Amino acid sequence: MMEKAYSVTEINQYIRNMFIRDSILSRIYVKGEVSNCKYHTSGHIYFTLKDAMGQLACVMFAGQRKGLAFRLEEGQSVIVFGSISVYERDGKYQLYASEIRLDGLGILYERFEKLKKDLEAEGLFDKAYKKPIPCYPRKVGIVTASTGAAIQDIINISRRRNPYVQLILYPAQVQGAGAAESIVKGIRTLDRLEPDTIIIGRGGGSIEDLWAFNEEIVARAIFACKTPIISAVGHETDFTIADYTADMRAPTPSAAAELAVNDYRAFAEKLQNYNRHLTKALMQKVTYNESRLKEFKIRLMYASPSYQIKQKRQLLADMEHKLSDRMAQRLKDARHRLDICITRLEGLSPLSKLKRGYALVIGEDNKPVQSVEDVYENELLTVSLLDGDIMARAEKTRKADRLRRDDTSA
Secondary structure, three states: OOOOOOOHHHHHHHHHHHHHHOHHHHOEEEEEEEEEEEEOOOOOEEEEEEOOOOEEEEEEOHHHHHHEOOOOOOOOEEEEEEEEEEEOOOOEEEEEEEEEEEOOHHHHHHHHHHHHHHHHHHOOOOHHHOOOOOOOOOEEEEEEOOOOHHHHHHHHHHHHHOOOOEEEEEEOOOOOOOHHHHHHHHHHHHHHOOOOEEEEEEOOOOOOOOHHHHOHHHHHHHHHOOOOEEEEEOOOOOOOHHHHHOOEEOOOHHHHHHHHOOOHHHHHHHHHHHHHHHHHHHHHHHHHHHHHHHHHHHHHHHHOHHHHHHHHHHHHHHHHHHHHHHHHHHHHHHHHHHHHHHHHHHHHOHHHHHHOOOOEEEOOOOOEOOOHHHOOOOOEEEEEEOOEEEEEEOOOOOOOHHHHHHHHHO
16 A cells, blocks of 8 residues: 655645754854855845855845844854744755854954944045155155065065165064054154155954054054055955055055155156256257347348448439439430431431432522422522522423323323
């Protein structure tokens, strides 16, 4: 005969009831490391608690968030109070959290967050109070342990970048009991020496190793310091209260040395470039001004009375010369035209005819005789020659043969 078969739902309900009846599982504290933490939009928080051997699914509903005084993040060591039950739909059990507290190192994180929140509210982290780091320091103070890699890194990098910068070390205790007081004393001592910049820090380590830089007295000493401070505590991923309070944070002590000490070779090269640019610009300015001076000198010379008089004299001389040339040319042209007129006049003058043996015959009416028909017989005629007149009487007139022929033919 076959045994009764139970449904999946019945089995899950049975197991859930077992969890409920168990007094230990209904009110239990579980310690572990937070993993796979997710904040849902509904307000619920889903995460996993794990240790070296196993893991446990957990959920904190939005209504229970009042039992969480900090933000839950990956890697935190916590103690969770709640009940363990079965989620029937998936057939999995999980821890339903109603309260979560930091455990061990988590307590230090809680103290860190509380102090950070309080100091931030007071304004110690405000950028308005941050002092600029000098670009070209002559003296740099260092608060760190006299032994260890941090001071060696700072010295090596500082010497490489600028061997002329003076380094003043205050050998402080940076770990353990009394470390915070030693760091504060170092900051105040160096501040009285008035260096250009102070570097405080140490190499990497656990949160307990770096805790001196999370103390409130260190933060307040940094804030009260008149000298700009660079905080260089631990590695790049390590953040301390000193980092937030300092005027500048460096991820490592080596980086702090690079931020505090300028590169002398780059500075010298920059000065040389400035010198070349300045010399070039100055020479261009001198050349330009010389050119302008010559131009002004020429303008002044042109505008001077002596030059103007000289120019006017030259202009008058040129005009006089042109006028003389034109007058001479006009006179020459007039003489030429006169010669032509004289030649023409001479050609038309009776005297020229007379010179060639011709005579001018004038009748009694004192008019030149141009035709035989103008003369009657016994008319007294005056025959003018070149050297005098001849009085003659016309005895008879006769036409020329050519004229008679012409008359006949007509």
